[in-house]
Amino acid sequence: MKPPKRLQPLVDEGLIDTVVRQLMSGKEAEVYVVRCGDETLCAKIYKEATHRSFRQAVDYTENRKVKNSRQARAMAKGTRFGREAQEAAWQSAEVDALYRLAAAGVRVPRPHNFHEGVLLMELVADADGDAAPRLNDSVFTPDEARAHHATLIREVVRMLCAGVVHGDLSEFNILLAEDGPVIIDLPQAVDAAGNNHAQRMLLRDVENLRHFFGQTAPELLRTDYGHEIWALYQRGVLSVETALTGQFEHEAGAVDLGGVLREIDDARDEEAARRLRLQAGG
């Protein structure tokens, strides 16, 4: 097909030979299948901030690392420079996370390049070499559900040991490749150590897995890997080899002061995200 405008710079640079077809148009990005030499790759074109969803803005506003204070101030004020800086930080967050996780041995698409707001990466493929389906579009036996759940819990641990919480892990952002589940879609990934919402996001990620696979293997609904993993992480004893039980004893009657403070934080952040969205729209 004729390359869409946003891919033309990559064609000009020789990073892409031909554009095969459009794969998806999601909330945040358009995804294409492209050819480069004898390789078939996936090109993800980020949409502009104004087209992105409210939900991501919430977690995004928190503690995102920026290079300098001028940039940080501009981002806070929502000037044009600030919005551009924010945009660049958002896009590079996914690229950074992919490199970091690939290096840590997490099964993510192998990143190839990032150029003019386009991420070139491995095309995750099924047994026929076609783009792999999402978990949501796949059917499993209870045994397969248990096996994929166990694999993905190990991946969550591996990510956390590499300092990353995905933040939007669900059956929509996991592909089923020939060799098993592959985690995608990481622009909202956060630094586990530097983000006040890391715990909440990790618990939500693990809860999504539990709920999804629990539909096929109901005994998974009785597990609580999220709290177990976070408690080990906080004590500094979590490693990729740590044996997990899936059980966690919540302290009876303990006042969850941290939880209360997080609720307050969340309300504040939602307000910040609302303002961010108003700026982006106006």
Ligand SMILES: Nc1ncnc2c1ncn2[C@@H]1O[C@H](COP(=O)(O)OP(=O)(O)OP(=O)(O)O)[C@@H](O)[C@H]1O
């Ligand atoms: N590396 C890849 N290999 C194969 N398919 C991919 C790859 N990356 C993305 N896709 C396909 O494109 C879809 C959208 O990608 P992604 O989730 O990264 O973007 P998004 O804008 O967040 O989309 P959505 O809003 O649907 O979540 C995925 O659900 C998947 O079907």
Ligand SMILES: [Mg+2]
């Ligand atoms: Mg997605």
